[in-house]
Amino acid sequence: xxxxxxxxxxxxxxxxxxxxxxxxxxxxxxxxxxxxxxxxxxxxxxxxxxxxxxxxxxxxxxxxxxxxxxxxxxxxxxxxxxxxxxxxxxxxxxxxxxxxxxxxxxxxxxxxxxxxxxxxxxxxxxxxxxxxxxxxxxxxxxxxxxxxxxxxxxxxxxxxxxxxxxxxxxxxxxxxxxxxxxxxxxxxxxxxxxxxxxxxxxxxxxxxxxxxxxxxxxxxxxxxxxxxxxxxxxxxxxxxxxxxxxxxxxxxxxxxxxxxxxxxxxxxxxxxxxxxxxxxxxxxxxxxxxxxxxxxxxxxxxxxxxxxxxxxxxxxxxx
Ligand SMILES: [Zn+2]
Numbered sequence: 001x002x003x004x005x006x007x008x009x010x011x012x013x014x015x016x017x018x019x020x021x022x023x024x025x026x027x028x029x030x031x032x033x034x035x036x037x038x039x040x041x042x043x044x045x046x047x048x049x050x051x052x053x054x055x056x057x058x059x060x061x062x063x064x065x066x067x068x069x070x071x072x073x074x075x076x077x078x079x080x081x082x083x084x085x086x087x088x089x090x091x092x093x094x095x096x097x098x099x100x101x102x103x104x105x106x107x108x109x110x111x112x113x114x115x116x117x118x119x120x121x122x123x124x125x126x127x128x129x130x131x132x133x134x135x136x137x138x139x140x141x142x143x144x145x146x147x148x149x150x151x152x153x154x155x156x157x158x159x160x161x162x163x164x165x166x167x168x169x170x171x172x173x174x175x176x177x178x179x180x181x182x183x184x185x186x187x188x189x190x191x192x193x194x195x196x197x198x199x200x201x202x203x204x205x206x207x208x209x210x211x212x213x214x215x216x217x218x219x220x221x222x223x224x225x226x227x228x229x230x231x232x233x234x235x236x237x238x239x240x241x242x243x244x245x246x247x248x249x250x251x252x253x254x255x256x257x258x259x260x261x262x263x264x265x266x267x268x269x270x271x272x273x274x275x276x277x278x279x280x281x282x283x284x285x286x287x288x289x290x291x292x293x294x295x296x297x298x299x300x301x302x303x304x305x306x307x308x309x310x311x312x313x314x315x316x317x318x319x
Contacts, residue, residue: 001268001305001306002220002267002269003306003307003308004218004266004267004268004269004270004301004305004306004307004308005221005264005269005271005309005310005315006050006261006264006271006273006298006301006307006308006309006310007053007233007270007271007272007273007309007310007311007312008045008050008052008272008273008274009052009053009055009158009160009233009235009272009311009312010041010052010054010055010274010275010276010277011055011160011162011274011275011276012038012054012055012056012057012105012106012109012120012276012277013057013060013120013124013162013276014031014057014060014100014101015027015031015095015099015100016059016086016100016123016124017057017120017124017162017276017278018278019086019090019124020083020084024093024095024096024099027099028096028098028099029281030278030281031098031099032098033280033282034277034278034279034280034281035105036280036284037277037278037280037281037284037287037288038105038108038109038277039108040280040284040288041277041280041288041291042108042109044295045112045114045115046112046114047295048295048299048309049309050114050295050298050309051114051115051116051309051310051311051314052115052116052309052311053115053118053158053160053311053312053313054106054109054116054118055118055119055120055158055159055160056106056109056117056118056119056120056148057120057121057122057124058119058121058123058140058144058148059071059086059122059124059147060100060102060103061101061102061103061106061147061148062101063101063103064097064101065090065097068090068101071122071143071146071147072087072143073122073123073136073139073140073142073143074139075135075136075139076123077123077125077132077133077136077137078131078133078136079132080129080130081130081131084126084129084131085123086123086124087123103151106151106152107151107152110152110154114311115311116157116311116313117152117154117156118156118157118158118312118313119141119144119145119148119156119158119160119179120159120160120162121137121140121141121144121162122140122143122144122147123140123143124162125140125162126162126165127161127162127165127167127170128166128167129165134169134170137170137173138173138176138177141173141174141177141179142177144156145177145178155178156178156179157179157180157181157312157313158179158180158181158182158183158233158312158313159174159181159182159183159230160182160183160274161182161183164183164184164235166184171229171230172229174230175229175230179230180231180313180316181230181231181233181312181313181315182230182231182232183232183234183235183272183274183312184232184233184234184235185234185235186215186217186234187215187234216260216263217236217237217260217271218236218260218264218267218270218271219234219269219270220267220268220270221269221315222319224315225319231316231319233270233272233312233315234272235272235273235274236260236264236270236271236272236273237256237257237271237273237274238273238274238275239253239257239273239274239275239279239291239294240275240279241275241279241282241283241287242282242286242287242290244282244283244286250290254290254293254294258293258294258297261294261297261298261307262297262301265301265304265305265307266305270310273294
């Protein structure tokens with residue numbers, strides 16, 4: 001029987017992942033819970049013996065604003081709209097450190113033997129927004145590698161593109177900068193070019209999280225190759241946040257994820273679930289109960305079909 005794999009990647013970013021979308025004002029409690037989620041998730045992953053990739057924004061590893069400035073890349077992006085520049089945004093705002101910096105948590109993640117620190121760029125860099133150029137993207141990756149090497153003594157090998165925006169050019173640059181494993185989007189039309197943010201695509205992505213609208217989300221190992229360069233580790237599904245007012249949505253979402261995992265285990269395929277630690281910020285206990293249900297299901301599939309947990313960089317030896 002072909003082996004099946006369960007992959008989890010988490011985009012660890014705090015407010016660096018949302019500065020262009022949501023005001024930081026009044027978000028202290030949300031991020032306090034998001035921070036609390038990290039050790040709780042690490043304990044859960046240990047309990048279920050899981051290897052997980054934590055794709056971390058480089059800036060998050062600074063201690064404070066002063067240190068943040070010392071890790072600036074040689075070239076900053078010049079987006080046509082300044083809204084997308086983390087540098088411009090933070091220089092104009094007095095956002096509390098607790099919403100932005102978490103070197104302690106990154107060190108804690110790195111101290112767990114089965115957890116992988118991956119890269120989510122240095123500045124939550126949007127490679128498909130107008131004005132982004134190859135030189136500033138390369139400089140951004142180099143800044144991320146620099147802070148991770150200095151703070152954690154690690155070499156990163158996996159990359160998750162912010163907002164899942166990438167192109168053949170940015171994939172090539174990522175490969176040249178030493179990233180051997182990239183998270184890519186599912187193949188359905190409503191995941192193509194997610195930066196254009198069309199309503200129909202958003203509706204299909206939401207609908208498909210409850211009932212099957214698209215293709216099968218798991219895939220065989222041999223689908224992971226690009227023609228050349230890094231390996232792609234396509235996402236299967238985004239683990240959507242808990243909805244307190246519509247319990248049936250949470251139920252359907254969990255059912256859908258578990259059915260997809262079962263199918264992957266049965267067919268000997270890869271299933272890749274992703275979310276953000278800050279998605280635990282509103283309903284920490286409820287969301288951790290949901291994660292535990294998914295992990296219990298994984299354990300059953302592990303026992304029944306030999307499904308294995310794998311971080312993104314774990315595929316190096318297999319593909
Ligand atoms: Zn992100």
